[in-house]
Amino acid sequence: MSAPLFLDQFETTLRDHPEQIAVIDLSGDEPVMLTYAELDRLAARIAARLLQLDVKPGEAVAYQLPSGWPFVALTLAIWKVGATPCPLLPQLREREVAFILNSSESRVFIAPDVFRRFDYRPLVESILKEAPRVEHALILPTSPYDPLSSDLGGLLAPEADAEAAKEALSARKPGPDSHSQLLYTSGTTGEPKGVLHTHRTLSEALLIHTRTLGLTSKDRIWVPSPTAHQTGFLYGMLVSFYIGAPGIYHAIWDVDKARAAIEEHGATFVQAAMPFLSDITRADRPPKGLRLFIATGAAIPRQLAQEARERLQCAVVGAWGSTESCLVTVGRPSDPPEKLWGTDGRVLDGMQIRVVDDEGRELPPGTEGNFQVKTPAMFVTYLHHPEWYEAAMTPDGFFDTGDLAVIDEDGYLRITGRKKDVVNRGGEKIPVVEIEDLLYQHPDIADAAVVAMPDERLGERACAYVVLKPGAKRLELCDITDFLGERGMAKIYWPERLEIIDEMPRTASGKIQKYVLRQDIQQKLERERAEKTG
Structure with missing residues (x-):
């Protein structure tokens, strides 16, 4: 059905309760x-x-x-x-x-x-x-x-x-x-x-989501995420429509607006990226009144999860979804804390998840592999590129997400990495290849690679590694960002740190070993933190 x-x-x-508040x-x-x-x-x-x-x-x-x-x-x-x-x-x-x-x-x-x-x-x-x-x-x-x-x-x-x-x-x-x-x-x-969805696919996502989490017209849906993003569009605006509840919006992120949404206007539910959770949890006066916060974009660190539950006095769970598949896994407030925190939850009813090797064979629990999902809320195609859709779908109807993951023996998901490089900055995916293509156009850059560096608030930020051409002047980060801005790239995609190195670490076949760069920047950040606290 x-x-x-x-x-x-x-x-x-509209017919039965026309005076119900729809938008705040x-x-x-x-x-x-x-x-x-x-x-x-x-x-x-x-x-x-x-x-x-x-x-x-x-x-x-x-x-x-x-x-x-x-x-x-x-x-x-x-x-x-x-x-x-x-x-x-x-x-x-x-x-x-x-x-x-x-x-x-x-x-x-x-x-x-x-x-x-x-x-x-x-x-x-x-x-x-x-x-x-x-x-x-x-x-x-x-x-x-x-x-x-x-x-x-x-x-x-x-x-x-x-x-x-x-x-x-x-x-x-x-x-x-x-x-x-x-x-x-x-x-x-x-x-x-x-990504193209139909009225049917989004409605399937909404039915499963609202039923699983027990959302009703008595809830008030807070929408701090941009409504031009799937999180705000589907799991904010459309959730409120689906259950006949008010949606509470504000165009610019601000902790005081968040407090007003929760304490003055009665927000009970929110699905948003981890930075929103971090900011209200660590505010001078954390707002009280939420019933449930679903944090997406990255698994919730244990320290933040414990702090959020205590300071916000609400349930906090993790989740995983994508624009293509909608939400597929989510924690339930009744789950044990050791499963809730540090994982992306477990599969929603009516959906399927699996981890497979490169030949498509399903792997046992606890083994890292390619993460695939099957859901009635799946998108129908990529516009103008049906071949991309066909390449992403398996013969038995699973969508290959491009993520690497582990599913434990109890069915809880943990995303461990990505087969292709994307920086996940607070839930916003940064197109690494496009940035690199532009950096290669810079007159002083011989080689470039953009990798994710860990960030406590946003999960990840972008770090650019570059090799300069012989005789080139020393570049600063502002030189890089000015260059990208002049070429029309949005500021949200600009790297936030620049590392200049003599040569890129490469495989025997010539591919840049990005995991080496990720390890390098992680170690540098750890040393810098140690020096500050020491």
């Missing part, structure tokens, strides 16, 4: 609260405008908005016209945005005027020269932020237009196998992958 679709769940709440947005000077009825009316007005822009069923609509009510209303509107949401992280810049617009073939692109003191208007103007398919670029003003005062730069059609569009919108309601989401992941091959 298939899971109820999330849009049907939304409409059930703490991004502005004053909170913005919208009921399910108010949110639906806003979405209908935006949908009417998208019809006027001739958005076709199934086509991707790209938008680079921060978390908040405009993002939520626009996403609903895109589904109302039968189109596919293609959200972009606000931190992305020319290089990444132009690639995604061209790949997704979006004819409509929506961006804010200013966010975090960055003016997007010149960015959009520049990108349009590189993305000729874009026919409509809309700039949303961030002030005024109140939906009663803003027309979203013309994106909100008049009420009369929304009323006139009702029949057309009714005919466009997406079905279970319609595309529900196009999200781009940071590629290890230098090209981001466009």
Whole structure:
């Protein structure tokens, strides 16, 4: 039996409890609260405008908005016209945005005027020269932020237009196998992958997730993760829709906003990367009131987990998921502490996990191997690259995650590494190969490698190892980051440490031995910490 679709769940709440709060947005000077009825009316007005822009069923609509009510209303509107949401992280810049617009073939692109003191208007103007398919670029003003005062730069059609569009919108309601989401992941091959989900696959993920964790309309879902990322989109915004509960948003991470979300607005559940957990746990006055914190992106260190449980007075569990497979493993609050902490939990009901060798043979418990998953919430393809999808799927329907892992005798998962190099910075995957390709273009660099270095707060940060050309001047980190910035690479992808070496450690076949570099930077960090404490 298939899971109820999330849009049907939304409409059930809209019909039975129209005055239920859907959105609590703490991004502005004053909170913005919208009921399910108010949110639906806003979405209908935006949908009417998208019809006027001739958005076709199934086509991707790209938008680079921060978390908040405009993002939520626009996403609903895109589904109302039968189109596919293609959200972009606000931190992305020319290089990444132009690639995604061209790949997704979006004819409509929506961006804010200013966010975090960055003016997007010149960015959009520049990108349009590189993305000729874009026919409509809309700039949303961030002030005024109140939906009663803003027309979203013309994106909100008049009420009369929304009323006139009702029949057309009714005919466009997406079905279970319609595309529900196009999200781009940071590629290890230098090209981001466009992951396509359907309304069915995301709904399967939501049913399993909410049922396993016992989430109901009495909960309030806190969404500190960007809604342009799968964690915020699916396990924040859509979880709230699925159970008919409020979602609590804020566009910029801030501990005081977190405290307001939890203590003033009653947040009970959150799924977010470990840095969010670390920051609120170690705040001067840790907020109280959460029931459950699911920490993703890396296994929770024992010290942080114990501290979080004591200071936040809530259950804290780890989990593993991906954009392609959605959440596959999670700890349960009733699990023993020695299993909860330092692992990524155990498999969700209705899903399967295994560890295999390079020939595909399943390995016994406690043995490291290639981590594969099978789930009804699996994505349906990579846009324009079905061959990537086919290469990642086994004949018996398992998805090869690219991770190395160990599953213990009790079924608990521990991710131990990656077959391909990616830096997992607070849950955000950094495309190593793309950075290296740009570094090789620097006139003073002969050889380059980017590796993960351990970080207590973010899990990992990026460290660049470079070999200079003969006679080149000594480079500083700022020289590297300026160079990457000039070439349009987003700041979130820049290396945060630079190590200059005489030559790269290589195998006999010439491949760089990155594990040697990872060991080197780990030892250096340990020595530096020892010197500080000594």
